[in-house]
Amino acid sequence: MRILPLFLVIFFLSQLTLAQSAFQKAFDSNVNSSKENVRINFSDTAGNSGYLPITIIKGKTKGPVFTIVAGVHGYEYPPIIATQNLIKEIKTDSLNGTLIIIPIANTASFFTRTPFINPQDKKNLNNAFPGKKNGTITEQIAHFITTNIISKSDVFLDIHGGDACEDLIPFVCYYNNPKKATQTALAKKLSENSGFEYVVSYPYNISNKEPAKYTFKQAVQDGKTALSIECGKLGNVQSENVALIEKAVYNMLGTMNMYANSTGSHKNIIHCNNQIYIKSNVKGIFYSQYKAGNKVKKDAIIGYTTNEFGVILEEYKATTDGFVLYMLATPPINIDDTVMCISAYTKN
CATH class of the missing domain: 3.40.630.10 (Zn peptidases)
Structure with missing residues (x-):
């Protein structure tokens, strides 16, 4: 110390x-x-x-x-x-x-x-x-x-x-x-x-x-x-x-009645309370056809990672229905990176 x-x-x-x-x-x-x-x-x-x-x-x-x-x-x-x-x-x-x-x-x-x-x-x-x-x-x-x-x-x-x-x-x-x-x-x-x-x-x-x-x-x-x-x-x-x-x-x-410049809430609010995180187990080059906002279906392949020679090291599947809240959008990927966050609404 x-x-x-x-x-x-x-x-x-x-x-x-x-x-x-x-x-x-x-x-x-x-x-x-x-x-x-x-x-x-x-x-x-x-x-x-x-x-x-x-x-x-x-x-x-x-x-x-x-x-x-x-x-x-x-x-x-x-x-x-x-x-x-x-x-x-x-x-x-x-x-x-x-x-x-x-x-x-x-x-x-x-x-x-x-x-x-x-x-x-x-x-x-x-x-x-x-x-x-x-x-x-x-x-x-x-x-x-x-x-x-x-x-x-x-x-x-x-x-x-x-x-x-x-x-x-x-x-x-x-x-x-x-x-x-x-x-x-x-x-x-x-x-x-x-x-x-x-x-x-x-x-x-x-x-x-x-x-x-x-x-x-x-x-x-x-x-x-x-x-x-x-x-x-x-x-x-x-x-x-x-x-x-x-x-x-x-x-x-x-x-909060602090300032008078508000324009009001969105007319069609979408509530989400169930976020699922897909993580990477490998280091390599990431590929996906998905973008933020896209809908996904359970078990759909949402992306994959290859090594420097193009050999697929890992595929990623959606574990639930929902939509892409945010995701990795550039090729470099490391172990434990969040590949994608899939969001949905679940009734309590």
């Missing part, structure tokens, strides 16, 4: 204290109708450094605290661009309550164009919660969001999209947590009012003592109303998906 010199421990703790103070000062400001940008700096014992950009928008009156996080995976561009637009568009005089916006949670991933992980410590921020106060840089960012952002939030929205290799259909999702009936009901309402056609619910199956790992699952574990958007695909900026995200945020703010 590595023992740190005392002066280094004191230095890192003082850095964290300064970071917390800068955010707290901006959040506690009594200036209404204001917009303030804060950068929270981090550094770890491996010599990594980085920052977390945060915008705090205070409305003309006090009200709920609504947090929006994008860029947990820095290669997911539509959410990042949508939050940039929202920061510019939101009129403080028309806002009730407070918005906390993290436009790029994983800046190292974003600026190095690295899918999924922070290249500095090779950790996935969306697998690091609740984080560690004195951990690696990714763990410190997760800890800061948990202790300083989630703790102050009434609603916590985590926005994702298809990373560099993922094809998906736009959807909004929440955890069906029966132990937090009030928060779950509001998350469901916000999801249904978002304007998305597909509303997905996941079972909540961890105890309060287990690490939540996922960003918005941490907020659920901490007793907050939390939900997530998945919109965009294949590491590109699609203007229609940027617009869908913005529309959803405005609809949610309208539901």
Whole structure:
């Protein structure tokens, strides 16, 4: 076990204290109708450094605290661009309550164009919660969001999209947590009012003592109303998906009586509550004729993997009827990769 010199421990703790103070000062400001940008700096014992950009928008009156996080995976561009637009568009005089916006949670991933992980410590921020106060840089960012952002939030929205290799259909999702009936009901309402056609619910199956790992699952574990958007695909900026995200945020703010720019829910909402994940057992080159949104039948061959010489190593079959919520859409495939997520609705 590595023992740190005392002066280094004191230095890192003082850095964290300064970071917390800068955010707290901006959040506690009594200036209404204001917009303030804060950068929270981090550094770890491996010599990594980085920052977390945060915008705090205070409305003309006090009200709920609504947090929006994008860029947990820095290669997911539509959410990042949508939050940039929202920061510019939101009129403080028309806002009730407070918005906390993290436009790029994983800046190292974003600026190095690295899918999924922070290249500095090779950790996935969306697998690091609740984080560690004195951990690696990714763990410190997760800890800061948990202790300083989630703790102050009434609603916590985590926005994702298809990373560099993922094809998906736009959807909004929440955890069906029966132990937090009030928060779950509001998350469901916000999801249904978002304007998305597909509303997905996941079972909540961890105890309060287990690490939540996922960003918005941490907020659920901490007793907050939390939900997530998945919109965009294949590491590109699609203007229609940027617009869908913005529309959803405005609809949610309208539901919370925070901002009057909502356009209403989708006319034909499709609920999904049964997600089946097809995994790879081999490393090779992946092939499939399917795309996100396609219907699949049980036992249908949905794809296969070959080696470098074209020899088929593994075939993948659908284990249920449903449709492709998201899937691997580029040739490289590794052991334990998610080939496809098939979604359906099952009556309870």
